[in-house]
Protein backbone atom coordinates (compact mmCIF):
# COMPACT_ATOMS: atom_id res chain seq x y z
CA UNK A 1 0.00 0.00 0.00
CA UNK A 2 1.16 3.54 -0.72
CA UNK A 3 1.90 5.78 2.24
CA UNK A 4 -0.69 8.31 1.11
CA UNK A 5 -3.44 7.87 -1.43
CA UNK A 6 -5.69 10.82 -2.23
CA UNK A 7 -8.55 10.17 -4.66
CA UNK A 8 -10.99 12.73 -6.06
CA UNK A 9 -10.58 14.99 -3.07
CA UNK A 10 -12.88 17.99 -3.02
CA UNK A 11 -12.99 20.50 -0.18
CA UNK A 12 -14.56 23.86 0.59
CA UNK A 13 -14.10 26.70 3.01
CA UNK A 14 -16.41 25.72 5.86
CA UNK A 15 -17.71 29.20 6.57
CA UNK A 16 -18.62 30.20 3.02
CA UNK A 17 -18.96 26.90 1.19
CA UNK A 18 -16.52 28.15 -1.46
CA UNK A 19 -14.94 25.15 -3.17
CA UNK A 20 -11.13 25.19 -3.19
CA UNK A 21 -10.07 21.61 -3.94
CA UNK A 22 -11.72 20.32 -7.08
CA UNK A 23 -10.76 16.65 -7.31
CA UNK A 24 -7.18 16.09 -6.20
CA UNK A 25 -5.51 12.78 -7.01
CA UNK A 26 -2.12 12.14 -5.42
CA UNK A 27 -0.25 8.99 -4.49
CA UNK A 28 2.89 9.08 -2.36
CA UNK A 29 4.96 5.97 -1.73
CA UNK A 30 7.42 5.42 1.10
CA UNK A 31 10.86 6.91 0.59
CA UNK A 32 9.66 9.40 -2.00
CA UNK A 33 10.07 13.16 -2.20
CA UNK A 34 7.20 14.99 -3.88
CA UNK A 35 7.03 18.67 -4.73
CA UNK A 36 3.89 20.61 -5.54
CA UNK A 37 4.28 23.80 -7.51
CA UNK A 38 1.63 26.12 -8.81
CA UNK A 39 0.53 29.70 -9.01
CA UNK A 40 -0.61 31.59 -5.94
CA UNK A 41 -4.13 30.63 -4.98
CA UNK A 42 -4.13 27.28 -6.79
CA UNK A 43 -4.95 25.41 -3.57
CA UNK A 44 -1.56 24.03 -2.50
CA UNK A 45 -1.74 25.16 1.11
CA UNK A 46 -5.38 24.15 1.34
CA UNK A 47 -4.45 20.62 0.28
CA UNK A 48 -1.90 20.31 3.09
CA UNK A 49 -4.31 21.84 5.60
CA UNK A 50 -7.06 19.42 4.60
CA UNK A 51 -4.60 16.55 4.98
CA UNK A 52 -3.91 17.50 8.60
CA UNK A 53 -7.58 18.17 9.33
CA UNK A 54 -7.61 21.96 9.58
CA UNK A 55 -11.01 23.03 10.98
CA UNK A 56 -11.58 25.83 8.45
CA UNK A 57 -12.18 23.35 5.63
CA UNK A 58 -14.83 20.79 4.91
CA UNK A 59 -14.14 17.73 2.80
CA UNK A 60 -17.07 17.36 0.43
CA UNK A 61 -15.93 14.34 -1.55
CA UNK A 62 -13.19 11.84 -2.27
CA UNK A 63 -11.00 9.67 -0.08
CA UNK A 64 -7.67 9.89 1.72
CA UNK A 65 -5.87 6.79 2.86
CA UNK A 66 -2.79 7.14 5.06
CA UNK A 67 -0.93 3.85 5.57
CA UNK A 68 -4.10 2.20 4.33
CA UNK A 69 -6.30 3.85 6.95
CA UNK A 70 -9.07 6.38 6.40
CA UNK A 71 -7.42 9.66 7.32
CA UNK A 72 -10.71 11.54 7.16
CA UNK A 73 -11.99 9.49 10.10
CA UNK A 74 -9.10 10.69 12.28
CA UNK A 75 -8.90 13.79 14.47
CA UNK A 76 -5.99 16.17 13.75
CA UNK A 77 -4.09 14.91 16.82
CA UNK A 78 -4.56 11.32 15.72
CA UNK A 79 -3.21 12.18 12.28
CA UNK A 80 -0.15 13.69 13.86
CA UNK A 81 0.37 10.71 16.15
CA UNK A 82 -0.05 8.42 13.14
CA UNK A 83 3.00 10.06 11.59
CA UNK A 84 1.81 13.04 9.59
CA UNK A 85 3.76 16.26 10.21
CA UNK A 86 3.01 19.69 8.90
CA UNK A 87 5.03 22.87 8.87
CA UNK A 88 2.90 25.96 8.73
CA UNK A 89 3.47 28.91 6.43
CA UNK A 90 2.82 31.08 9.49
CA UNK A 91 3.60 28.90 12.51
CA UNK A 92 1.54 29.51 15.61
CA UNK A 93 2.84 30.98 18.85
CA UNK A 94 2.12 29.07 22.03
CA UNK A 95 2.40 31.49 24.95
CA UNK A 96 3.81 30.12 28.18
CA UNK A 97 5.13 26.87 26.71
CA UNK A 98 8.86 26.62 26.07
CA UNK A 99 10.16 24.95 22.97
CA UNK A 100 11.86 22.36 25.13
CA UNK A 101 8.65 21.46 26.96
CA UNK A 102 6.66 21.43 23.75
CA UNK A 103 9.07 19.05 22.04
CA UNK A 104 9.31 16.82 25.11
CA UNK A 105 5.52 16.55 25.32
CA UNK A 106 5.27 15.75 21.62
CA UNK A 107 7.98 13.09 21.80
CA UNK A 108 6.55 11.48 24.93
CA UNK A 109 3.03 11.38 23.46
CA UNK A 110 4.45 9.33 20.59
CA UNK A 111 6.52 7.11 22.88
CA UNK A 112 3.45 6.42 24.99
CA UNK A 113 1.52 5.41 21.87
CA UNK A 114 4.32 2.98 20.98
CA UNK A 115 4.41 1.57 24.51
CA UNK A 116 7.80 3.14 25.28
CA UNK A 117 8.61 4.76 28.64
CA UNK A 118 8.55 8.56 28.78
CA UNK A 119 11.88 10.38 28.50
CA UNK A 120 12.93 12.60 31.39
CA UNK A 121 14.19 16.13 30.73
CA UNK A 122 17.89 15.24 31.05
CA UNK A 123 17.63 12.26 28.76
CA UNK A 124 15.68 14.32 26.27
CA UNK A 125 18.20 17.14 26.38
CA UNK A 126 20.88 14.76 25.09
CA UNK A 127 18.58 13.86 22.19
CA UNK A 128 17.59 17.37 21.26
CA UNK A 129 20.90 19.17 21.78
CA UNK A 130 22.78 17.69 18.77
CA UNK A 131 19.81 18.50 16.55
CA UNK A 132 19.84 22.11 17.70
CA UNK A 133 23.56 22.24 16.87
CA UNK A 134 23.02 20.65 13.45
CA UNK A 135 20.55 23.39 12.57
CA UNK A 136 23.01 26.02 13.83
CA UNK A 137 20.43 27.24 16.31
CA UNK A 138 21.28 28.99 19.57
CA UNK A 139 20.64 26.48 22.43
CA UNK A 140 18.77 29.31 24.20
CA UNK A 141 16.02 28.65 21.66
CA UNK A 142 14.90 25.72 23.75
CA UNK A 143 14.04 27.97 26.68
CA UNK A 144 12.04 30.41 24.65
CA UNK A 145 8.29 30.06 24.24
CA UNK A 146 7.19 28.30 21.08
CA UNK A 147 7.60 30.71 18.18
CA UNK A 148 7.25 33.78 20.44
CA UNK A 149 9.16 36.68 18.94
CA UNK A 150 10.96 34.46 16.45
CA UNK A 151 12.19 35.97 13.23
CA UNK A 152 10.99 34.36 9.99
CA UNK A 153 14.23 32.42 9.62
CA UNK A 154 14.20 31.29 13.26
CA UNK A 155 10.66 29.98 12.86
CA UNK A 156 11.60 27.96 9.82
CA UNK A 157 14.61 26.43 11.56
CA UNK A 158 12.42 25.73 14.55
CA UNK A 159 9.86 23.91 12.42
CA UNK A 160 12.55 21.68 11.00
CA UNK A 161 13.88 21.13 14.53
CA UNK A 162 10.38 19.99 15.49
CA UNK A 163 10.33 17.64 12.54
CA UNK A 164 13.77 16.22 13.31
CA UNK A 165 12.97 15.68 16.98
CA UNK A 166 9.40 14.42 16.60
CA UNK A 167 9.96 12.52 13.35
CA UNK A 168 7.32 11.73 10.76
CA UNK A 169 6.36 9.16 8.17
CA UNK A 170 5.11 11.94 5.92
CA UNK A 171 6.26 15.53 6.37
CA UNK A 172 4.23 18.25 4.67
CA UNK A 173 6.53 21.24 4.20
CA UNK A 174 4.69 24.33 3.00
CA UNK A 175 7.07 26.96 1.64
CA UNK A 176 9.87 26.23 4.08
CA UNK A 177 12.04 28.29 1.74
CA UNK A 178 10.03 31.49 2.09
CA UNK A 179 11.95 34.23 3.83
CA UNK A 180 15.15 32.22 4.23
CA UNK A 181 18.50 33.55 3.07
CA UNK A 182 20.76 31.22 1.10
CA UNK A 183 22.74 30.00 4.13
CA UNK A 184 19.64 29.35 6.21
CA UNK A 185 18.02 27.53 3.31
CA UNK A 186 21.04 25.28 3.04
CA UNK A 187 20.94 24.45 6.77
CA UNK A 188 17.25 23.66 6.57
CA UNK A 189 17.64 21.58 3.41
CA UNK A 190 20.56 19.64 4.93
CA UNK A 191 18.45 18.90 7.98
CA UNK A 192 15.55 17.67 5.85
CA UNK A 193 17.84 15.54 3.70
CA UNK A 194 19.35 14.10 6.88
CA UNK A 195 15.90 12.95 7.98
CA UNK A 196 15.07 11.11 4.78
CA UNK A 197 15.15 7.35 4.99
CA UNK A 198 13.64 4.65 2.77
CA UNK A 199 10.78 4.55 5.31
CA UNK A 200 9.56 8.13 5.19
CA UNK A 201 8.43 10.67 2.65
CA UNK A 202 8.21 14.38 2.11
CA UNK A 203 5.66 16.52 0.33
CA UNK A 204 6.99 20.02 -0.15
CA UNK A 205 5.37 23.06 -1.61
CA UNK A 206 7.54 25.66 -3.20
CA UNK A 207 7.66 28.35 -5.84
CA UNK A 208 11.37 28.10 -6.27
CA UNK A 209 13.82 25.89 -8.06
CA UNK A 210 16.50 26.72 -5.49
CA UNK A 211 14.84 24.52 -2.86
CA UNK A 212 14.48 21.68 -5.36
CA UNK A 213 18.19 21.94 -6.18
CA UNK A 214 18.89 21.22 -2.51
CA UNK A 215 16.15 18.66 -1.82
CA UNK A 216 15.78 16.63 -4.99
CA UNK A 217 12.19 15.57 -5.68
CA UNK A 218 11.32 12.18 -7.14
CA UNK A 219 8.07 13.68 -8.46
CA UNK A 220 6.93 17.21 -9.26
CA UNK A 221 3.21 18.03 -9.45
CA UNK A 222 1.62 21.13 -10.86
CA UNK A 223 -1.52 22.35 -9.17
CA UNK A 224 -4.04 24.63 -10.83
CA UNK A 225 -7.57 25.57 -9.80
CA UNK A 226 -7.68 23.01 -7.01
CA UNK A 227 -6.41 20.06 -9.03
CA UNK A 228 -3.12 18.43 -9.88
CA UNK A 229 -2.98 18.96 -13.62
CA UNK A 230 0.42 17.50 -14.35
CA UNK A 231 2.97 15.19 -12.75
CA UNK A 232 6.52 14.67 -13.87
CA UNK A 233 10.05 14.32 -12.62
CA UNK A 234 12.37 17.10 -11.51
CA UNK A 235 12.76 18.33 -15.09
CA UNK A 236 9.20 19.66 -14.83
CA UNK A 237 10.39 22.08 -12.15
CA UNK A 238 13.23 23.18 -14.41
CA UNK A 239 10.79 23.94 -17.24
CA UNK A 240 8.72 26.05 -14.88
CA UNK A 241 11.65 28.02 -13.55
CA UNK A 242 12.74 28.71 -17.11
CA UNK A 243 9.40 29.33 -18.84
CA UNK A 244 6.90 29.96 -16.06
CA UNK A 245 3.65 28.07 -15.52
CA UNK A 246 2.37 29.13 -18.92
CA UNK A 247 5.04 26.93 -20.51
CA UNK A 248 3.42 23.98 -18.74
CA UNK A 249 -0.09 24.85 -19.85
CA UNK A 250 1.00 24.11 -23.41
CA UNK A 251 2.05 20.58 -22.37
CA UNK A 252 -1.09 19.56 -20.49
Ligand code: ADP
Pocket residue numbers: 013018020038039040041042043044045046047056
Ligand atom coordinates in the same frame (compact mmCIF):
# COMPACT_ATOMS: atom_id res chain seq x y z
P1 ADP B 1 -1.87 28.45 -2.54
O1 ADP B 1 -1.28 27.86 -1.32
O2 ADP B 1 -1.74 27.59 -3.74
O3 ADP B 1 -1.35 29.83 -2.80
P2 ADP B 1 -4.33 28.42 -1.02
O4 ADP B 1 -4.62 26.99 -0.80
O5 ADP B 1 -3.76 29.18 0.11
O6 ADP B 1 -3.45 28.60 -2.33
O7 ADP B 1 -5.67 29.15 -1.47
C1 ADP B 1 -6.43 28.73 -2.59
C2 ADP B 1 -7.61 29.65 -2.77
O8 ADP B 1 -8.54 29.43 -1.73
C3 ADP B 1 -7.26 31.13 -2.71
O9 ADP B 1 -8.08 31.80 -3.61
C4 ADP B 1 -7.60 31.50 -1.29
O10 ADP B 1 -7.93 32.84 -1.16
C5 ADP B 1 -8.78 30.59 -1.01
N1 ADP B 1 -8.86 30.23 0.41
C6 ADP B 1 -8.07 29.35 1.05
N2 ADP B 1 -8.40 29.24 2.35
C7 ADP B 1 -9.43 30.09 2.54
C8 ADP B 1 -10.23 30.44 3.68
N3 ADP B 1 -10.03 29.89 4.89
N4 ADP B 1 -11.21 31.36 3.49
C9 ADP B 1 -11.42 31.90 2.28
N5 ADP B 1 -10.72 31.61 1.19
C10 ADP B 1 -9.73 30.73 1.30
Ligand code: MG
Pocket residue numbers: 040041045
Ligand atom coordinates in the same frame (compact mmCIF):
# COMPACT_ATOMS: atom_id res chain seq x y z
MG1 MG C 1 0.01 31.25 -1.34
Ligand code: MG
Pocket residue numbers: 044045046089
Ligand atom coordinates in the same frame (compact mmCIF):
# COMPACT_ATOMS: atom_id res chain seq x y z
MG1 MG D 1 0.17 28.50 -0.03
